[in-house]
Amino acid sequence: MSDRILKFKSDSLIAFNEEHWQKLNYNTGCFEKRFSSSKNNYRDAELERQRAYLLRNKSLMNLEKLLVDFETRFKENGGTVLWARDAEDARDMIWDYVNKRDVHGVARSNSTALDEIEINDFLELKRVPLYETSIARFILKAADQPSYHPVFPSLNLSKEEINGILNERYKLKLGSTSKQMVNFVRHQINQELTRAQVCLTGASFLLADVGGVVLTENEGNIVKSCASTKTHIIVAGLDKVISSMEDLSILLPLTSAHATGKEMTSVNTIITGPAKNGEGMEQTVVILLDNGRTELLENEIIRQSLSCIQCGACVSVCPIYKNIGGLSYGTPYIGPIGTVMAPLLYGLKEFQHFASLCSLCGRCTEVCPVKIPMEDLIIENRRMIAEKRIGDAKFEALVKTMIGHCKSRKKMDCPQWLKKLEYKQLVNKSAFTKRTLPEMAPKSFNQLSQ
Numbered sequence: 100m101s102d103r104i105l106k107f108k109s110d111s112l113i114a115f116n117e118e119h120w121q122k123l124n125y126n127t128g129c130f131e132k133r134f135s136s137s138k139n140n141y142r143d144a145e146l147e148r149q150r151a152y153l154l155r156n157k158s159l160m161n162l163e164k165l166l167v168d169f170e171t172r173f174k175e176n177g178g179t180v181l182w183a184r185d186a187e188d189a190r191d192m193i194w195d196y197v198n199k200r201d202v203h204g205v206a207r208s209n210s211t212a213l214d215e216i217e218i219n220d221f222l223e224l225k226r227v228p229l230y231e232t233s234i235a236r237f238i239l240k241a242a243d244q245p246s247y248h249p250v251f252p253s254l255n256l257s258k259e260e261i262n263g264i265l266n267e268r269y270k271l272k273l274g275s276t277s278k279q280m281v282n283f284v285r286h287q288i289n290q291e292l293t294r295a296q297v298c299l300t301g302a303s304f305l306l307a308d309v310g311g312v313v314l315t316e317n318e319g320n321i322v323k324s325c326a327s328t329k330t331h332i333i334v335a336g337l338d339k340v341i342s343s344m345e346d347l348s349i350l351l352p353l354t355s356a357h358a359t360g361k362e363m364t365s366v367n368t369i370i371t372g373p374a375k376n377g378e379g380m381e382q383t384v385v386i387l388l389d390n391g392r393t394e395l396l397e398n399e400i401i402r403q404s405l406s407c408i409q410c411g412a413c414v415s416v417c418p419i420y421k422n423i424g425g426l427s428y429g430t431p432y433i434g435p436i437g438t439v440m441a442p443l444l445y446g447l448k449e450f451q452h453f454a455s456l457c458s459l460c461g462r463c464t465e466v467c468p469v470k471i472p473m474e475d476l477i478i479e480n481r482r483m484i485a486e487k488r489i490g491d492a493k494f495e496a497l498v499k500t501m502i503g504h505c506k507s508r509k510k511m512d513c514p515q516w517l518k519k520l521e522y523k524q525l526v527n528k529s530a531f532t533k534r535t536l537p538e539m540a541p542k543s544f545n546q547l548s549q
């Protein structure tokens with residue numbers, strides 16, 4: 100069993116921590132309520148989802164052309180576009196800018212793409228100070244914890260825990276109110292921003308028609324970072340490109356409604372390149388990140404995962420996430436979409452256990468604003484794992500035995516103690532070590548009916 104799977108097994112034991120379970124279910128429950136009421140923003144929410152589904156699929160079908168269009172326009176606007184084959188490529192490109200310009204500090208926003216290329220670890224290794232500009236991530240950095248949720252990174256922390264972290268790290272008085280804590284963190288972020296010369300962000304969308312980068316946020320810290328630095332580097336997956344500004348009128352409100360329940364995110368910015376009059380951003384660089392995405396495009400079923408607009412709704416409703424939390428996944432891609440994407444981006448064999456992190460309840464598909472049929476994708480991953488014979492051999496043996504029992508009348512009617520013994524042997528050797536098996540019925544249904 101690989102180290103990753105062993106780590107997953109130990110980390111996911113948090114599912115049996117009652118306090119963690121209650122906190123996570125309460126917080127995700129709040130999101131569900133806000134999200135449900137946001138449906139009232141639409142006369143026909145289902146029609147809007149259908150439109151978004153078609154738009155995203157059309158973009159994926161024309162990806163090659165749209166990317167070239169985006170590159171051409173963005174360069175015409177004075178920006179730079181670089182193509183990164185993988186995470187290492189992207190990191191090297193960033194380092195090129197940081198190193199050449201004798202940079203003493205880098206600011207970053209909350210972005211899954213930046214997490215995907217592991218920029219924090221990289222810059223730490225290079226001894227370049229990195230400043231988090233989102234309030235939640237600032238707190239997590241102080242606690243030395245990774246993000247717990249793509250939209251609400253500190254979803255796992257209570258107000259008191261945050262106060263404890265800020266007290267320990269910055270001596271902020273215990274018993275501070277939420278407002279005091281937010282004001283304190285904002286002040287710290289503003290201070291740190293004065294020490295950064297480069298800002299790194301992801302992108303919500305890339306606009307092929309105007310060569311623009313769409314940035315959405317609720318705190319306004321991305322805008323502040325752009326205003327206080329001279330170089331802006333944007334890392335965006337190839338899948339982020341859409342054809343036009345018109346598409347935004349559908350996709351932006353849907354992203355916001357499914358991410359936070361709000362009609363629109365508070366701050367929406369479109370950047371089309373560096374400042375033209377010499378006042379403001381001197382360099383704007385977009386790194387288009389492949390990192391396995393072109394391979395995903397080859398599989399018709401799996402391709403649909405690239406429609407994701409990273410609203411995080413599927414994560415908040417997933418019963419598996421609500422139990423094992425965000426850290427157990429061990430990747431920036433978590434919840435249902437992570438269950439699909441991580442094995443495909445990082446390796447099917449290494450992440451084969453992700454295919455089991457789904458009860459196929461379908462809640463994720465129900466809420467997804469771009470109608471990604473998540474169960475189909477997870478089943479496709481399972482199919483590939485079975486076909487390549489890289490799954491957990493013990494688990495496969497368990498399933499085979501169960502099928503064998505269900506097919507044999509003699510085995511179904513064998514004594515209760517024998518069934519119990521057999522299943523206990525098998526189940527204990529497989530993934531489930533913390534649960535007890537339900538009692539076997541003394542007689543099978545067939546025996547009862549005779």
Ligand code: SF4
Binds near residue numbers: 357408467470
């Ligand atoms: S898969 Fe759908 S619900 Fe999940 S994050 Fe992506 S767009 Fe949102």
